Each structure stands twice: as C-alpha cells, then as structure tokens.
Amino acid sequence: MSRDVRWLIIASLVVVALGVGACGAPAPPPTEEAPVVPTAPPPTEEAPAVPTGSIEIFSWWTAGGEAEGLAAMYDVFAARYPEVEIINATVAGGAGSEAKAVLATRMQAGDPPDSFQVHAGHELIDTWVVADKMEPVTFIFEENNWLDVYPPGVIEVLSSGGDIWSVPVNIHRSNVLWYNKQVFEDNGLTAPTSLDEFFAAGDTLMAAGITPLALGDSGGAWVDLHVFESLLLAHLGPEADRGLWDGTTDWNGPEVTAALEDFARVMEYVNADHSALSWDQAAQLVVDGDAAMTIMGDWAEGYFKSVGLTPDVEFGYVPSPGTAGSFIMLSDSFGLPKGAPNRDGAIAWLTVCGSKEGQDAFNPIKGSIPARTDGDRSLYDVYLQSAMDDFASNEIVPSLPHGAAASEGWVTAAGDAMTLFVADLDVAAAQTAMAQACVDAGVCQ
Ligand code: GAL
Numbered sequence: 456m457s458r459d460v461r462w463l464i465i466a467s468l469v470v471v472a473l474g475v476g477a478c479g480a481p482a483p484p485p486t487e488e489a490p491v492v493p494t495a496p497p498p499t500e501e502a503p504a505v506p507t508g509s510i511e512i513f514s515w516w517t518a519g520g521e522a523e524g525l526a527a528m529y530d531v532f533a534a535r536y537p538e539v540e541i542i543n544a545t546v547a548g549g550a551g552s553e554a555k556a557v558l559a560t561r562m563q564a565g566d567p568p569d570s571f572q573v574h575a576g577h578e579l580i581d582t583w584v585v586a587d588k589m590e591p592v593t594f595i596f597e598e599n600n601w602l603d604v605y606p607p608g609v610i611e612v613l614s615s616g617g618d619i620w621s622v623p624v625n626i627h628r629s630n631v632l633w634y635n636k637q638v639f640e641d642n643g644l645t646a647p648t649s650l651d652e653f654f655a656a657g658d659t660l661m662a663a664g665i666t667p668l669a670l671g672d673s674g675g676a677w678v679d680l681h682v683f684e685s686l687l688l689a690h691l692g693p694e695a696d697r698g699l700w701d702g703t704t705d706w707n708g709p710e711v712t713a714a715l716e717d718f719a720r721v722m723e724y725v726n727a728d729h730s731a732l733s734w735d736q737a738a739q740l741v742v743d744g745d746a747a748m749t750i751m752g753d754w755a756e757g758y759f760k761s762v763g764l765t766p767d768v769e770f771g772y773v774p775s776p777g778t779a780g781s782f783i784m785l786s787d788s789f790g791l792p793k794g795a796p797n798r799d800g801a802i803a804w805l806t807v808c809g810s811k812e813g814q815d816a817f818n819p820i821k822g823s824i825p826a827r828t829d830g831d832r833s834l835y836d837v838y839l840q841s842a843m844d845d846f847a848s849n850e851i852v853p854s855l856p857h858g859a860a861a862s863e864g865w866v867t868a869a870g871d872a873m874t875l876f877v878a879d880l881d882v883a884a885a886q887t888a889m890a891q892a893c894v895d896a897g898v899c900q
Contacts, residue, residue, distance in 0.1 A: 509540040510800035512789075513568035515554035517547040518735040520757020524821030528624070531816050532807045539800050544568055549734045550677040550856060555863075562588050567792035569801040574858025575623050575786035580615045581862040583790065590791045591618035595805055604811075604827050612859075613788065621788035622809040625823035627752050628842055629783035629854045630685045630775040633759070634748045635741050637769070638665060642747075646773040650689055650717060653776040657724040660747050668721060669746035670729040671737030672877070676870030678734055679877055680856040682721065682750050686714040689777030693850035696781075700853060700860045702898045706890035712882060715889075719880040730877075741770070750775050752785070752857070756838050757822030766838040774845075782849040785857035786826055861896060868892035 516525045522545075529541050546554035551572070558571055562583065573579045583589045596602055596619055602610065605623070613619045632653075634646060642663055647653040657667035672678040688696045690710040698704030705711075726746060729737070738758045740746035749755065759770050766772065774781070789808050795801045807813040814825040819834050824843050832840060853859035856866060872888035875881075893899035 504799040505538070506536055506797065506799040506803045507538045508797050508800060509542050510569040510797050510804055511542040511544045512570055512804060513544045513546075513554070513558060514572035515546055515548055515551045516572070517545045518549065518733070518754075518758060519761030520759075520820065520822055521754055523761055524757060524817045524823075527820050528807060528813050528817040531810075531813050532804060535807060536800075536803050539797075539803065541804075549674045550681075552675040552677055562586075562792065565794060567794055567796075569795045569797050570789045570791060570804050573621060573788055573790055575609075575621060575788045576612050576853065576859040577862045578858025578866075579613075579621050579788065579790060581864075583792070584615055584620050588793055589620055590793050590795075591620060592622055592791050592805060593619045595622065595802060595809065599806060599809060601809055601827075604829055606828060609786070609826055612786070621790040622805045623786045623788040623826035624808050624814060625787050625818050625821060626826055626842075626846060627754060627785050627787065627823045627857070628845070629681060629752045629785060629857065630688060630750075630778045630781065631753055631755070632748055632750050632773050632775050633738070633741060633755050634771050634773075635744050635746075635769070636767075636771050638744050638747045639771070644747075646771055647776050648773060648779060650686075650776045654720065654724075656747075661724065665744075666726045666740065666746040667724040667748060668726075669732075669737040669740040669749040670725040671732035671734045672729055673731055673736075674733050676873040676877075677856040678737075678751075679718075679873040680866075680870055681752065683714065683718050683873065684783060684855050685750055685775035685778055686717045686721070687711065688781055688783060688852060689775065690714045690717070693781040693852050696852050699893070700855075700898070702893065702900070706893050706899060707886060711886055711889065715876070715882045715885050718876070719882060722877065722880065752854075753822045753838070753842060755822065757820060760820070760822070760836075766836055772838055772841075780849055781852050782845050783852045783854050784846070785854040785859045787823070861898075865892055865896035865898075868895060 514525060516522050532541060546557050548554060561567060609623060610619060613621055613623060642659055644656050644659060647656050660667040670678065690713045691704065695704045695710065699706065726740060734751055735758050737749055738751060738755050741749050742759065742762055742764060756766065764770055789805055791801055791805060811827060811829055814827055815831050815834050818825050819839065824839055824846060832843065835843065855861055855869060869889060869892045872885055872892060876885035
C-alpha cells in the first residue's frame with residue numbers, strides 16, 4: 456500500500472465520521488489564463504502584499520524540543536520576512552490542555568491570534584470550521600503549487616466543503632515506547648514487544664527498585680488517553696481500532712474491556728507522583744534513570760535530544776507493546792482565523808509552515824517527520840528515518856487525544872471517563888462511559 460493510499464484511508468475515516476461525503480477534493484491547479492477582454496474592468500485582486508508589522512503565533516509548544524523546533528521555523532520566517540516581528544504566544548500545557556481553552560475564549564470574543572496551532576482533522580474541522588471562524592487556505596496551496604507535494608489524503612484530511620482549512624507542518628507518531636538503554640542493560644532486559652514482555656520487564660524493574668513506566672498526567676487526561684490508545688490498538692489491531700471511530704467496532708466488546716484491564720494493571724507500574732508531573736517531566740525520569748520507560752508521542756524524541764541525548768545511544772524506542780506494524784498518527788497544523796489582525800503576515804507565516812525549508816528546519820528538532828513528501832531524509836536522525844519508513848509501510852490509525860480520530864467533544868468525554876478511571880480503576884464503569892461518549896458523539900447507536 457502506498458503512502459497516499461494509507462492517507463486516503465485516514466481521510467475516508469475523517470470524512471465518514473464527519474458525514475461530509477465526497478467533499479474536500481483539492482481544487483484543480485490554476486488553469487491557463489483566459490484572453491484579456493480589452494473592455495473588462497481592471498482586476499480587483501490585489502498583488503500579493505509585502506507583510507510588515509507583527510504577527511502573533513499561538514501554540515502550546517513550550518517544552519524541550521517542541522519550543523526549539525518552533526524557534527527554528529521562526530528563524531526561517533525571519534530570514535524571509537525581516538520586516539515582520541513574531542510575537543510568540545504560547546500557553547504551556549502538553550497537547551493544548553490549557554491553550555485550547557484560552558484560544559476558545561479569544562475566538563469567541565472576536566480576538567483571534569494571527570495564526571494558531573491546531574491538529575489536522577476533527578479538531579480543526581468540527582470546531583472552528585463548522586463555527587465559521589476560519590478562512591480557507593486553499594489559495595495558499597494553489598499559489599505555492601503544494602497540491603502536488605502533499606499526499607492527496609493529507610489534503611483530504613485538511614478539507615471540508617471543497618476547501619482546505621489549515622497548513623500541516625508534520626506527522627507525529629503516538630504509539631512509541633521509549634526506554635533508557637543503560638537501565639535496560641543493567642537489568643538484563645530487551646525492549647518489550649508484547650504486553651506480556653512489558654509486564655515481565657516491569658516486574659524485574661520493580662524488584663530492582665526502578666519505576667518501570669514514567670507517567671506525567673498533571674496536564675490532564677490526554678496523557679492517560681495516550682497510553683490507553685496504544686493498549687486499545689494492541690488488543691484490537693488496526694482495522695478494528697479504526698472501527699472505533701466510525702461506529703463499526705463495539706465499545707462494549709471484550710477487546711476494549713481487556714485494554715481497560717491492562718490500563719489498570721499498567722497503573723501498578725507507574726511513578727506514584729504521576730499526577731504531579733507533566734509529560735516532559737515524566738520523560739526526564741527516564742533520562743535520569745529513575746524510570747526505565749515511557750509511552751509518549753515522538754515529541755518525546757525532541758525532548759530527549761533537547762537535553763543532549765542521542766537516539767540509539769542513551770535511549771531506545773519500539774512501537775508500544777503489541778502495536779508493531781501500526782502507526783497511530785496525528786498532524787500539527789496552523790490555520791488562518793477570520794479577522795486575523797495581520798492577515799498578510801499570517802499568510803506569510805503559513806507559507807513558511809508549508810514550505811520544504813520550514814518543515815525541514817522544524818521537524819528534525821521537533822521529533823516529527825514532514826507532512827510533505829519531499830523532505831530531505833538526510834536531515835533526519837535514525838529514529839525519525841525509522842518513523843518515515845514505518846509511516847510509509849505500516850497500517851495507519853488516527854489518534855484520539857490528538858485530534859485526528861474524533862471530535863473535540865468526544866475527546867473531552869473520553870478524557871473525563873479516563874480521569875475517573877485513573878482514580879477508581881473501575882473497568883466496567885469506564886467502559887460504559889467510553890461507549891456512551893461514542894453515542895453522544897453521534898457515531899454509535
Ligand atoms: C501534541 C502535539 C505535539 C506536542 C504534544 C505535547 O498534541 O501534537 O506537537 O506538542 O502535544 O505538547
């Protein structure tokens with residue numbers, strides 16, 4: 456299966472769940488110019504404006520790796536548009552746990568930033584596009600001839616109603632287990648590929664007084680959902696996992712029960728102070744050797760590198776136990792809100808976000824791979840090259856907590872169920888709540 460075909464599977468998932476049918480086809484490339492009619496009025500289109508002033512770029516990238524990646528893209532922007540000052544409007548909190556609420560308040564008050572970070576797919580389309588708060592960015596794709604350098608499926612995911620609504624900067628992988636190589640070596644362990652191996656390694660580490668799995672869910676339920684989505688995939692496999700998001704897989708089925716039971720068991724192997732730590736503080740436990748492993752998206756790779764570690768030297772990585780061959784994906788993108796104070800500046804920013812130069816500056820530091828098909832592979836480290844290969848060959852599954860699989864309301868409801876579950880570990884109650892979240896989202900009967 457080619458990369459494009461896999462993207463089309465994701466796209467069709469998004470489209471089916473949105474119920475928008477076959478809309479979103481990319482606009483055709485500009486056609487040949489029609490002969491000029493001498494008596495026609497002068498064209499009303501303005502020549503592209505040279506941006507000046509300042510632009511406010513809103514994101515939640517404040518942790519090690521993600522902040523440096525963003526800064527690298529700012530550098531590309533500054534070199535191209537020296538007249539424009541960037542105001543780096545960040546709201547700390549992994550996965551936008553705080554930023555999304557701040558953004559919502561601003562959008563509703565008619566005070567949008569010039570451009571903001573948003574996950575491609577449901578998070579963007581179901582929220583700000585349906586609320587009519589965004590400008591389409593199809594024209595930016597056309598003017599830059601990007602319709603040919605992004606896989607058609609990527610464009611489909613970003614599209615609704617025949618228009619494209621944001622510019623993707625990357626592809627991230629959710630289902631990765633990271634581990635401290637020295638700790639593993641000292642304890643005679645190899646990277647676990649199955650859940651049985653994971654729990655066996657956990658027992659060995661516990662006996663040695665080392666926390667097996669670092670967890671940092673102070674920023675909210677997204678981190679717990681993040682671990683849980685890997686367990687769901689391990690029990691369901693990719694096809695049935697995708698079915699969770701279009702109503703064809705039963706949330707009341709035995710695989711979901713097993714995933715919840717395993718989550719409850721995993722909680723016996725995590726650091727006691729997990730609710731006081733953020734995702735990157737949990738990653739630091741692995742850096743320090745206080746914990747052996749963490750399950751986190753590959754922005755953790757960006758974090759490890761930001762503190763001076765090298766992939767395959769100090770830290771190793773495998774697909775989350777039981778998920779080899781599948782790639783839980785998400786994509787960060789930037790959009791153009793209606794009423795952006797500096798619209799020309801925002802368009803310039805989006806032009807950098809979608810460019811090869813911008814993506815090849817950002818992603819090697821961020822710990823993600825380019826959304827474009829023509830990234831320069833030689834700029835990416837050994838882990839990121841493996842992610843490129845897996846993305847090109849694996850089954851693709853959309854991420855729940857990172858906006859690809861389900862609407863924001865569904866993510867919130869699943870997160871609320873998870874918060875209760877972490878506190879009481881009541882599998883039956885959590886499964887009922889998860890199943891209800893699908894019904895409430897209008898996807899399950
Ligand atoms: C994800 C986002 C990543 C990274 C991570 C932690 O939702 O897609 O780019 O920022 O949150 O903050």
